[in-house]
Amino acid sequence: MHKNPLLASVFALGSGLLLACSASQALATEGGLSSWPMGIEIYGMGILPPPGTYGQIFTGNYEAKSVRDNAGNKAADIDLRVTTVVPRFVWVTEQKVLGGDLGFHALLPLNDMRLNIKNGPHDSKRGIGDAHLGPVVGFHLSDKLHMATGVDFVLPTGAYDKNDIINLGNNYYTVEAVYAMTYANPHGLNADVRLMYDYNFENKDTHYQSGQELHADYTLGWGVGNSWVVGVGGHAYQQVTDDKCSASNCAAAALVEETNGYRGRSFSIGPAVQFSSKDGWSLSAKWQQESGVRNRAEGQTVWLKFTTPL
Template sequence: MNKKSFSTPVIACTTSLLLAGTSQLAQATEGGLSSWPMGIEIYGMGILPPPGTYGQVFVGNYLADSLRDNAGDKAADIDLRATTIVPRFIWVTEQQVLGGNLGFHALLPLNDIRLNVKNGPHDHKRGIGDAHFGPVVGFHHSDKFHTAVGVDFVAPTGSYDKDDLINLGNNYYTVQAVYAMTYTDPNGFNADVRLMHDYNFENRDTHYQSGRELHADYTLGWGLGNGWVMGVGGHAYQQISDDKCSASNCASAALVDANDGNRGRSFSIGPAVQYSGNGWFISAKWQDESGVRNRAEGQTYWVKFTMPL
């Protein structure tokens, strides 16, 4: 592979893009949030580019009009708009680890979040979110089949106030394990899956610890032979352990117990497209959520641009 033939890299881009709300509005992990923006990755999830430095920019917009409870019923009407611009730096080294190339990445999202609750409060925040960084090792099994393994660390650099309706950061650390696979053919079938497991540490301001999360981004597509890939993509999400609140006077403890640990889930699907230029790539996606439990339900738009530096 050379710098003009790589696809979108796999390194985890766990951009903290969405709101950090209160337990009164959204359940399933604290504020109904995750460090990973579900479904952000599109094609080439399992391909690490050749040694070198790369720049990447994500532009996303999430729109939601309802909150879903533990049974999937509407719990509240809302108007949530979360817009983000995420510059990201990627460095792939010459160092080999178990036969694969070692790489690193770092990013810091710029967020603009608005939330209006019907017949209730509203809030607006703008600024930096939580920082993300981590290593990855990429393997090229053939010209068409690629895998990657990585670990991402999320640091609470975004502003946070437990009394605010929304926040720019989650105020806790997250460690995310990542395994991704890509099968790519410029003149045929393309398939990607990125499996992730999140361990969330306690929010020291609220003594609330969000449960462990298992989720996957996926795409299916067909290469047209002229640089274009057309298909569908989305995500599948399931929280696999209960939320907890360690403080003896935690107001959320009874709510967590009453809702089976506030375990969330969701699924999304929608059209996805990618175009490969002369050493650069641009991809776009729209996805609609369904089967949501204990989280906001909405639609997401993503555009991603990648190029060597």
């Protein structure tokens, strides 16, 4: 392990956009990483489609030039770029649960990552990240108001080495509770929120346990007709419990203590647009800039999302 706690944390920053691939973070929680790629969802995040099988492709590119410390000041200059392609499969069954439609989803990210630390080392990785899968139940409260709830399980399928400065996976399990709502009006207000709460298990290689996390993806837009929605979107993130590191040789233990748990936070916002075809497919795009960052990298992300029946 690296002897300098801050440098050790920057080195851990790797797993990038994981997921889903979220390299939009770089400190707080171990290596500043979260299992969910913040802001990846765009419009329609609370709508579970009719029974059937669906495919989605998310593509994203994240770039960061600095790491922010516990006070929001620049702690390090970096050059981080993570490009990800995330295929996702959704199966909605005929089964009803409490009046809602039962579905399942699974995804596996493919990441291309590069990290350069100013006056320090550099590295790059390419391969699969950590898989997500889980059940979901969707409700259609009206023709415009929709709701979905479920649980995601994140599996440590990405390659990991505690001595590398970047990694494709986090090397620990996460359980994520999910609640999402969408209000969709083709000729008026469109609003979405996906609220998530993460419980992270211990990384057995480092004996580090990242704190619990509360975060949300959101969009707000206006249906302008002709199947288009335009507006803004992003994410809000707050770590709600302390990181823990019990190992006697844990390089980040002092930093966790000095920063009262080494909790991270961030917020992003930017333009978002969606086109929905009469044939059932849709294409969304979003650009988001991070601000108010604590104990993480600060950067910007471009997301594209394509959905189609299979």
